Amino acid sequence: MAKKKIIFSPQARPGGHDLERLKELIEARGPFKIYQAWERLGIDGQRPTTMRYHIYGLDKIIGPETTVLDLGSNIGFMSLKCAETASQVHGIERYSYWVEIAELAAEVLGIENAHFQIGDALAFEPPFEFDLILSLSFHHWGPDVFAKYVEVVFKGMLKAGGHLLFESHAPKSRELFEQYAGYLRSVGFAERWAGVCQCPTNYPRPNPHRKFYMLELESK
Numbered sequence: 001m002a003k004k005k006i007i008f009s010p011q012a013r014p015g016g017h018d019l020e021r022l023k024e025l026i027e028a029r030g031p032f033k034i035y036q037a038w039e040r041l042g043i044d045g046q047r048p049t050t051m052r053y054h055i056y057g058l059d060k061i062i063g064p065e066t067t068v069l070d071l072g073s074n075i076g077f078m079s080l081k082c083a084e085t086a087s088q089v090h091g092i093e094r095y096s097y098w099v100e101i102a103e104l105a106a107e108v109l110g111i112e113n114a115h116f117q118i119g120d121a122l123a124f125e126p127p128f129e130f131d132l133i134l135s136l137s138f139h140h141w142g143p144d145v146f147a148k149y150v151e152v153v154f155k156g157m158l159k160a161g162g163h164l165l166f167e168s169h170a171p172k173s174r175e176l177f178e179q180y181a182g183y184l185r186s187v188g189f190a191e192r193w194a195g196v197c198q199c200p201t202n203y204p205r206p207n208p209h210r211k212f213y214m215l216e217l218e219s220k
Contacts, residue, residue, distance in 0.1 A: 018108045025101050026075065036077040041105065048199050049077040055197050057214060061132065061163055062086050069130040069157060071121050076102025076114070078134065083114040086132075091116040092124055121153045129159040136167045137210065138177050146180055150187060160220045164189060167197065167212035174211065181213050189215040 019041070026034055026043060037045030053059065062068070066086040070079040073091030075098045083089040083106075093099050093116065102116045117124065133154060141149065154164055166184065168177040185191065191213055198209045 018104060022101065022104045022108055025097075025104065036075050038077040038081070041077075041108070043077075046199075047197075049081050051199050052078065052197055053081050055195060055199075056165055056167075056212060057193060057195075058082065058132075058165070059085075061214075066131045067128065068132045068134065069121075069126070070134045070136075071153065072136065073102060073116060074098055076105055076116055078136065079114050079116070080106055080109060080111055082132075082134075083111050087113065089114040090124075090126070090130075092119060092121045094118065094120060121157075122148065124153075124157075126157045130157055130162060131159055132163045132165070133158050134165045136165065136212075137169045138167060138173065138180070141180075146183070150184065154184070155188065155217065155220065158217050160217055162217050163192070164215045164217065165212060166215060168210050177211070181215075184213075184215055188217055188219050190218050192216050 022041070023043065034043070034045035036047055036049055037043055038049040040050070062082055062085045064085065064087060066082075068079070068082045068086050068089040070076075070082070070089060070091040073079045073093045076091055076093075079089045079091040079102065091099075091102060091114065093102070096118050099116045099118050102114075106112070106114050106116075135154070158164060164184070166181060168174055192215065194211070194213045196209050196211050
């Protein structure tokens with residue numbers, strides 16, 4: 001698949017009616033629905049995108065040739081942040097409303113190398129194997145579903161030598177998260193670094209600490 005020309009410019013500044021429409025779409029969900037924040041768009045929320053990007057260490061591994069798959073891309077701000085540097089970014093999200101916001105945000109910013117799709121990652125037909133997969137705010141997959149995700153998505157859609165960013169969700173899921181992180185290590189993933197993402201925010205809902213691992217797929 002040929003790469004699309006990237007028209008993103010670091011000097012570009014969002015504005016106009018599209019930005020206002022974007023803010024209206026987000027605000028229509030109410031203050032407790034604003035999950036991703038991005039100062040570049042002037043949009044506040046629970047989890048600031050640029051801060052998270054650096055906490056995860058994504059600036060260390062994303063370059064101009066990197067391809068990224070974002071599982072559960074939400075309103076797309078992390079995908080679009082990656083697209084500032086990466087070659088191509090694909091976001092998979094089950095909620096059409098959030099995909100609409102993500103696509104409008106890409107239009108506002110003039111980013112053409114980010115693509116968003118409604119659906120489940122298990123049904124996604126990737127155009128190529130990715131260099132990096134983002135699995136942020138891990139949810140409560142049962143063991144059978146998780147094992148299928150590992151084979152079909154994490155291993156099936158990631159290049160050998162590629163990276164998986166695997167992050168926990170709420171504190172009550174931490175024990176299960178650690179079990180699954182251990183399972184990933186047992187099937188060919190090696191830990192490259194780990195950390196905790198805790199972002200200060202004015203968002204009205206508590207923002208729990210979320211542990212993450214940056215894992216590398218050593219062999220297919």
